[in-house]
Amino acid sequence: MSDTAATLTQDRQKLEMAALSAPAVIFTVAMIAFPVVYTIWLGFQTFSSTGKQSFAGLANYSKLVSDIEFWHGLWITIALFVLSLTLQLVFGIWLALVLFHARRLPGIVRSLFISPFMMPPVVAGMMWLVILDPSLGAANYILQSFGLPPSDWLASPSLVIPTVALIDSWQWTPYVALIVLGGLQSLPPSVYEAAQIDGASPFKTFQRITLPLLLPTIVTAAILRSVDLLRFFDIIYITTQGGPGNASNTLNIYGFRVGFEFFNIGYASALMLTLTAIVFGAVLAFNRLRSAVAW
Amino acid sequence: MKARMLATHVALPVFAIAAMTAPSRAADFDWMKFKGKTVTFLANNNPVSQALLTYKADFEKLTGMTLKVDGYQEQQMRQRLVTVMNANSDEVDVFMTLPSREGEQFAAAGWYSDLTAMAKNEVAKDYDPNGLSQALLKAATFGGKLTSMPMNIEGPIFYYRTDIFKKCGLEAPKTIKEVEAAAEKIKTCDSTLTPFVSRGLKPAVAYTFSNMLHNIGGSYIANGKSNLCSTKGKEALDTYSRLLRDFGPPGVVNYSFQQISALYRSGRAAMAFESSNELRTVMEGGARLKDTGLLPFPAGDAGQVPTTIGWGMAVSSHSKQPDAAWYFVQWATSPEVQKKMALQGIAPPRPSVANDPEYRKWIDEEPVRKEWQAALDVLATKGSSEVGYPIVANPQSREFIGQAVQDLILKQKPIDQACADADKALDALIALN
Structure with missing residues (x-):
């Protein structure tokens, strides 16, 4: 040819x-x-209350800079992100270690441990809304039966974010645990054998061997959870709708309400694009961290 | 300006309703005219649509049409509607709407078909459009166009425990001050009970607060400006929030109809101010059937000005088959169907149905039903459909009312600051109108 x-x-x-x-x-x-x-x-359009649309240039973005609700929403989003991610990583690693070492744990118990994240968030939200109801819920009943004072949980402006973080952590900690468990199972046994010969205590082994070797897996779990946490919506929408007042009004909830309740789709798009940029920024930062801790 | 307002708000609705009294083509009316077509109904999955859709098969048998139901919870239904309408899509033919909430907004956006001509020219012999509540028809008329047909009549009413009142030596309250006094007494008489409960959830507050505001003699707007900081406005904000803060359940800021009904039904609240639609839910299980009294909300300085609204059925302006869609609206709001719905506890927007012997028999079966109907009669005759600000951005206005009430319940702001902040935000909304 x-x-x-x-x-x-x-x-x-x-x-x-x-x-x-x-x-x-x-x-x-x-x-x-x-x-x-x-x-x-x-995001470059403006919509009147009646849905009439016109080109607005960068007006939505300049409005965003001076919008107190936007900055408040950003603060709530970051607070929820930091609190939830910390809880989920700490308890996720702990749960993974428990599951890794308790090899004789029956399958049904293992399944129960990891089952919450299989539940649809709306169902989880409804369930916790009932449990945490200050008047009729089981949570206050349990507190009071131990002689502790009842709590307002989701109805308290100061407690609503920690409470929502707890609900989300209840649901997603097993997911983090599952990822970390995968990482634990892939660690080389020879390193542990060497540590044992050198007489390292279990704590030292965890601190000097397990944790550093697990870091890439933990960062991967953090990336996956970060994306969800920065877009946090369903549980808040079901339980508080951003309240009380605006104490749990995350950027995502705020954007949803601006778009679908107040019909300002243009400004809502600007809000959501800003949130998307934040999510991308967080993912990029974590990716750099993952490269730094890779082994 | 005044003449224009008169024309828009008074004369045109009257013409629209009068037009319906003109001779119709009832004799030519054929329910089978659109046989084989499919009508899509976007429904709010509430007791009203649930009762209506029990008879879906009857409609399909009568007309030969297929009824496709797209049902969601209220907020999700609106979300779907906004998406469909902004896309100019013909996916939805008929949708449920609350004229008191979104009527101005949807009408200005051009989302409603004008039903005036259809209600005049395409009606069955027994439809009787004049038999529908004239107040609700008027409330659904914007710029002279009839935008929806009423499905029910509802409003917040006052539920109270007759046994608790008797035990605490109380009479049924006639005034708002007596409600406060009763709450105070119940608090000491039986400390295990929540003396008073109503809506505290921010977007839901306006529904019950409006009744309080109007009874006290306040108004949302005066001279084109938000009026919450007026003496009456502040009194209403203070009274409503104080009742919930001092006598309401913990966590009341997250309370809407579901939580209120559950608390009252469980026997843990002595007084509840909640929708008339909740009667069925409150009476579920029968525990409250014999110990509940019902009243319109007790009077303030301006007497009783109850909030009266109703869900309506509208035909989408993007529907490719508005005539077939109208047949469904007409069937759903006909005397026959509304009577069937009434027997399921959906208050009828037709006085003729309310006086029907079969319905009266159902009402007379239980004293609580009699009181419910008596309260609804007051709502029908004295009611105001103003829930939140009568402006295009009504849904957003409800946020700021709710915020002011929550600020006071949670003691986050003094009343002067709470009402001033709300007025400032609301003035900006009014200016956009």
Whole structure:
């Protein structure tokens, strides 16, 4: 076969491959890029209360800078993120260690430990709303039967964020535990054998060997949870709708209400794009951290 | 300006309703005219639509049409509607709407079909559009266009425990001050009970607070400005929040109808100010059937000005088959169907149904039902449909009312600051109108 004929065949193959992959590429672009581009476009529009639309340039973004509710929502989002992520990582690692060492634990008990994250968040929200009801809920009944004072839980502006963080941690700690457990099971046994020969205590082994070796897995779990936590919506919407007052009004809840209750889709899009940028920023930061701790 | 307002708010609704009295083509009316078509109904999954949809098969048999029901909880229903309407989509033919909440907004956005002509020209012999509550029809008329047909009549009413009142030596309260006095007495008489409960959840507050404000003699707007810091406005804010703070359940700031009904039904509240629609839920299990009294909310300085609203059925302006959609609206709001719904505890927006012997027999079966109907009669005759600010951004206005009430319940602001902050935000909304 001459060089020209071979080149022609190669070109043809390339064309065929392009044609065959085109539907998948078009579908991906349509499903991912279009909504993003559309939201960016909406962010430059303004909508009146009656839905009338006009071009607003950067007005939505300049409004955002001076909007007290935006900064409050950002603060609540970050507070919830830090609190929940800390709880989930600490208890997730602990639960993973328990499951790793308690090898004789019956399967049903293991399944029960990790079952909360299989529950739809709306169901979890409804369940905790009933449990934490200050008048009728089981939580205060239990507290009072131990002689402790009842709590307002979700109805207290100062307690609502810790309470929501606890609910989310109840649901997602097992998920973190499952990831960390996978990491634990893949650690090289030779390192532990060497530590044992050197007479390292269990705590020293955990501190100097397990934790450093697990760090890439922990950071992976942190990335996965961060994305969810920064977009936190369902449990708050079910339990408090951003209240009491605006004490649990995260950016996501605020954006939803601006868009779907007050019909200001343009400003809501600007809010959500800003939140998306924050999520991307967090993921990039964690990715850098993961590269730094990789072994 | 005044003449224009008169034309918009008074004359045009009257013309619209009068137009319905003109001779119709009832004789030519054929329920099977749109046989084979499919009508899509976006429903709020509440007791009203649940009662209506019990008879879905009857509609399909009568018309030969298929009824496709797209049902959601209230907020999710609106979310779906906003998406569909902003996309100019014809996916929804008929949707449920609360004219008191979103009527101005949806009408200004052009989302409602004008039903005036259909209600005049395409009606069955026994439909009787004039038999529907004129007040509710008027409340659903914007710019002279009839935008929805009423499905029910409802409003907040006062539930109280007759046994507790007797035990504590109390009479049924006639005034708001007597409600406060009763709450005070119940607190000492039986400390295990919550003396008074009503809505504290921010977006839900306006529904019950409006009744309090109007009874006290306050108004939302005066001279084009928000009026919460007026003497009457502050009195209403103070009374409502004080009742909930001092006599309400812990966590009342998260209370809406579900929590209120559950607390009262469980026997742990002595007084509840909640929707008339909740009667069925409150009476579930029968524990409260014999020890509950019902009243319109007791009077303030301005007497009794109860809040009266109703869900309506609207035809989407983007529907490709508004005539077929109207047939469904007409069937759902007909005397026959509304009577069936009434027997399930949905208060009828037709006085003729309220006087129907079968319905009266159902009412007379239980004293609590009699009191419920008596309270609804007061709502129908004296009611105001103003829930929140009568502006296009009504839903957003409810947020600021709720915020002011919550600020006071939680003692986060003194009353002057709470009402001033609310007025400032609300003035900005009014200016957008």
